[in-house]
Amino acid sequence: MGTILYSSCSFSWRYHQQIVPSNNLLAHSALENGISRAKVAACSGESGLVVEEVEKGSGFMNRRSVLVSGTSLISSAILGSAREGLAVVKQGLLAGRIPGLSEPDEQGWRTYRRPDEKSGGHGVGWSPIIPYAFSVPQDWEEVPVSIADLGGTEIDLRFASSKEGRIFVIVAPVLRFADGLGENAKIELIGPPEKVIDAFGPEVIGENVEGKVISMNVAEHSGRTYYQYELEPPHALITATAAGNRLYLFNVTASGLQWKRHYSDLKRISDSFRVV
Structure with a gap:
C-alpha cells in the first residue's frame, strides 16, 4: 500500500512553436516492497523535466537523474491520456495569448x-x-x-x-x-x-x-x-x-x-x- 501526494510548480513546453504554461509533478510513494521511493519532477525550462529518484533501503541511498519529455510525463502521469493533454493545451492557449492573426493573403x-x-x-x-x-x-x-x-x-x-x-x-x-x-x-x-x-x-x-x-x-x-x-x-x-x-x-x-x-x-x- 502506498500514498501519492501531488504538488505543482510552473514550467513551459512548446506546442506548435508556442510557449504554453502547464504544471509539473511532485510525487511521493511511501513503502513499496520495503523500499522507500521518492520521485521529484523539477522544472527544467523549456526542454522538459528532470526526474530525480531517491531510493532508501537497507543502509544505502541511490540517486538517479533522468531527463524525460515534458509531453510524455504530463500525458501519462498527470493527464492519463494524450487526448486529455491536448485539451489542457487548448485551455492554456485560451487562458493566455488569444490569437489575432488572419490567414495569409495572396501575397503571403x-x-x-x-x-x-x-x-x-x-x-x-x-x-x-x-x-x-x-x-x-x-x-x-x-x-x-x-x-x-x-x-x-x-x-x-x-x-x-x-x-x-x-x-x-x-x-x-x-x-x-x-x-x-x-x-x-x-x-x-x-x-x-x-x-x-x-x-x-x-x-x-x-x-x-x-x-x-x-x-x-x-x-x-x-x-x-x-x-x-x-x-x-x-x-x-x-x-x-x-x-x-x-x-x-x-x-x-x-x-x-x-x-x-x-x-x-x-x-x-x-x-x-x-x-x-
Missing part, C-alpha cells in the same frame, strides 16, 4: 488585429484598449511579453521573425505626458512630431533620441493622425498615435543586416499600423 501577408477579449490594460479609471491592427509577412509570429522587458507592463504585444526583425507595441496612459486631454486624446494635442519623439523615443529605444532621427512624417487615416519616424542607430521605425486616453507606440526594429536586406518589408509593416 497576414493581418494582426488585437482581439477584443484580450486582457491587460484595464487599470482603474482607464477605458479598455481600443484595438489596433497591422500587417506582417506570414513567417512573423507573436511572442510572449515579459514585464521585465524595456517598457515594462506597458508593452502590450511582441512579434518577431528570425529572418527580418522584431515588433513591439507600447500602450501608455496619455496623462503620464500631458494633462487635460480628456477621454478622446489626439496626438496633435500632445505636441508636434519633434516634441513627441523627444518625449517618447526613450520609451522605445531606451536612450536619448538626439541625433538619431533621420526622418519624420505625418500621415492621416480615417481622421486619425499618425507620426512616423525612422531612427538610426538603432535601426527602428516608430509610429505614434493617440486614441481614447492612451498613447500608442508601434516599433519595428532590426539588426544591421536585417535592415539592409528587408527594409522594404519593415517599412510596409510600420506604415500598416492603425488604431481601429
